[in-house]
Every structure is written in C-alpha cells, then in structure tokens.
Amino acid sequence: MILLRKILFPFAVLYDFITSVRNFLYDKGFLKSYSFSVPTIVVGNLSVGGTGKTPQIEYLIRLLSNQYRIASLSRGYKRNSKGFVLADNTTTPEILGDEPYQFYRKFPNIQVAVDAQRKNGIEQLLSQQEKPEVILLDDAFQHRKVKAGLYILLTAYDDLFCDDYILPTGNLRESRSGSHRADIIIVTKCPPNISEAKQEEIRKKINHWVKSETPIFFTFIEYDDYCYSETEKISFSDFQIVDKLIVAGIAKPEPFFRYLQAAKKSTMVFPDHHEFSEKDIALILETANGKKIVTTEKDFVRLKGKLPSEQLYYLPIKSSFVTSSNQFDKKILEYVGTSTGNC
Incomplete structure (x- = not known):
C-alpha cells in the first residue's frame, strides 16, 4: 500500500x-x-x-x-435522499445519514439538516418560521x-x-x-x-x-461511565466483565477497541459509514452467539432495529x-x- x-x-x-x-x-x-x-x-x-x-x-x-437556537448542517454522507432535508419524527438514518441522525436523536431541541449544497441548506434553514x-x-x-x-x-x-x-x-x-x-x-x-x-x-x-x-x-x-441499550444502561465497569462482541464501522476503531480492552477474536470491523446488510447482520449474530454486542454511538443508529434490542449496546464518547x-x-x-x- x-x-x-x-x-x-x-x-x-x-x-x-x-x-x-x-x-x-x-x-x-x-x-x-x-x-x-x-x-x-x-x-x-x-x-x-x-x-x-x-x-x-x-x-x-x-x-x-x-x-x-442551534442548527447543524451536514452533507449527509451515504444517505439515500437528495437535496435539503430537515429532520423530523419521520426521519431515519438512511434518509439523514448516520452522524446527522445521531445529532437529531441526541439533541431534540436543535434543528438538524442535510444538504450537499451548503449555501442552499443555509438559505432553507433561514426560510423556516423558527430561524436558527x-x-x-x-x-x-x-x-x-x-x-x-x-x-x-x-x-x-x-x-x-x-x-x-x-x-x-x-x-x-x-x-x-x-x-x-x-x-x-x-x-x-x-x-x-x-x-x-x-x-x-x-x-x-x-x-x-x-x-x-x-x-x-x-x-x-x-468515554461515558455507562453503556446503553434502547431500554437500559449498564455501568462500564460492570460491562467490562461481560462476555461480549465489539462491532465498529468507523474510520479508526483501534482506540475504541483498546479502551474496551478487546481481544482481536471478540471484534468485528466494518468500513466507515457502513450500511449493514442482512448478510452482515446474520454474520454479527452468528459471531456473537447470544453474547451482548457493544458498538459506537454512530454505529448504533444504523444497527438499531436490525439487531435484538436486548443484545445491542453502545458506549458514548465526548470531546474534552x-x-x-x-x-x-x-x-x-x-x-x-x-x-x-x-x-
């Protein structure tokens, strides 16, 4: 290479x-x-x-x-929609893109929009009744x-x-x-x-x-003190001793794996912004073999609804x-x- x-x-x-x-x-x-x-x-x-x-x-x-009043405007990388989209309660990660959808899910009090043409996106945001x-x-x-x-x-x-x-x-x-x-x-x-x-x-x-x-x-x-599923949270210290599979589809997953002290055999790596197919989901479930699955917050928004909710967890991060x-x-x-x- x-x-x-x-x-x-x-x-x-x-x-x-x-x-x-x-x-x-x-x-x-x-x-x-x-x-x-x-x-x-x-x-x-x-x-x-x-x-x-x-x-x-x-x-x-x-x-x-x-x-x-805050608005975030992204390109919406790998989304399956075109033009300007303003997130609402009908929006999915496929329509918005994984990172913008993460903003929308995490900060419901802000406007989240996507548009490859940022000039048009800003103009559309400023035309809203509630301008950012x-x-x-x-x-x-x-x-x-x-x-x-x-x-x-x-x-x-x-x-x-x-x-x-x-x-x-x-x-x-x-x-x-x-x-x-x-x-x-x-x-x-x-x-x-x-x-x-x-x-x-x-x-x-x-x-x-x-x-x-x-x-x-x-x-x-x-890293957060807790790992979260759709319905519960488990302290990170408790989660460390649980037998689990770690899944990541981000640009540089190595620090995430290191923090979770993951052995190579307990990890699965996918490309950044990966769109998980039915074949991928089947492989993840087969590899997990009933164990808990922990992933990044960005991957969670794409895996949610495709993997059993009681099995899928994510570990949030923040910049300090x-x-x-x-x-x-x-x-x-x-x-x-x-x-x-x-x-």
Whole structure:
C-alpha cells in the first residue's frame, strides 16, 4: 500500500495543483463565496476523516444550545435522499445519514439538516418560521462557496496534517497551506495526560503553516461511565466483565477497541459509514452467539432495529479539553454574541 501511494505521487502533484488553483480563485474573488448574517461555524479538517468532528460538533451544541437556537448542517454522507432535508419524527438514518441522525436523536431541541449544497441548506434553514440563531457546518472546511464566520480545523494527534501529504500519496484533501484559513486549531484524540512539552512541540510544527494569532487547543476522547441499550444502561465497569462482541464501522476503531480492552477474536470491523446488510447482520449474530454486542454511538443508529434490542449496546464518547477549555468557550461565545448582536 505504501509503495502504491509512492507510485501515485504524480497524481498527488496534479491534485495539489487543481485544489490550489481552486483555492486561489476563491481567495481572489474569481469564484464567489456567499456569507450570511447568522453566525456560522465550520468544523472540518484537511484529511479524509477520523479526526473527531462529531464529538466536537456535539461539544459546540452543548455549549451554545442553552442560549441560542442551534442548527447543524451536514452533507449527509451515504444517505439515500437528495437535496435539503430537515429532520423530523419521520426521519431515519438512511434518509439523514448516520452522524446527522445521531445529532437529531441526541439533541431534540436543535434543528438538524442535510444538504450537499451548503449555501442552499443555509438559505432553507433561514426560510423556516423558527430561524436558527447559530448554524454549525459539519465537515465544510473545503466548501468554499460558503464563507463562514469562524473556522475550526481539527487534526488528530497521531496523524497531524503538517506531517501528511495530499491524496493519493497521503490523506490530505488539499495542501497543508489550506490551514491558514483556520481561526482555531484543535489537536484531537490526544493522550489525556499529554505533557506541556509535547504540546509545545506540536504547536511549533503547526505554527509553521497557520496564522501567527491562531490559537491551538488539545482535546482527548472521554468515554461515558455507562453503556446503553434502547431500554437500559449498564455501568462500564460492570460491562467490562461481560462476555461480549465489539462491532465498529468507523474510520479508526483501534482506540475504541483498546479502551474496551478487546481481544482481536471478540471484534468485528466494518468500513466507515457502513450500511449493514442482512448478510452482515446474520454474520454479527452468528459471531456473537447470544453474547451482548457493544458498538459506537454512530454505529448504533444504523444497527438499531436490525439487531435484538436486548443484545445491542453502545458506549458514548465526548470531546474534552486537556487544558484551556474556558479560553475556547470564551472565543466561541464572543464570536456568536458579537455576530448575533450585529445581526
């Protein structure tokens, strides 16, 4: 695989040229970007996935939803619907996509919408009788047609964008120089006990690519104290001693498996955003052989109703800051408060 990526290096150079020209045309105004009076916050990345966008969006929802009417707008990756869709009580994960459906299921007091064309999606949200006061744009860092008010760029601790290269040789959707558009950088999935010296080492590497005033924060994945089914919850400590099968269809499942201290024989791995077929379900049930099945929250919304409810559990996660969470919160609240006031 590494050899193949090296062989494909000329295509990476071509892809880099194409994306750089596109960004240049937007930067210079030859291609038009549209801005909106409502505060808009982008959470995105330069890489193809696995940086933890979903828990970071959920962090912002928790931070803002008590004060403002919030809407999240996503592309709705791998959904079987087209155009703009606003979630309601008839919506399914197949119509909305797994991550947006997770937002809808978890935060019923916010608006959750999907539209591949973010400009149209924002216009549709603002045409609702109950207009959102803040819009969170999920995975829209490369969506230059919309000019957001605040850009949050995520990069994973063990896969920093500054150490990577553009597709197909590396995993970047655009050049590392695209990070200069970010207003905030968050290094995600850090060890909870990451040292200040290691943080400073990473800051120096990232600072080479971003604006000098761009703050850099560090977060880690925090796991819930309970595993949940549709009808009950079991403390994680009790769940640890239960014989179980662990199923994951996410970009980088290894940390999830490690946290559950899973032996390889007790795990099943599927591609990210996998649509579980009847054959997959039969294989999971056969492998589980009556044992409890634990999965990620994102996978749970796709497996719910396909596996026995008394057998299927999920372990929620959230994004937590190593330090300086107050500084991050203040920056977000100041942007939203100022923008809302200007509106």
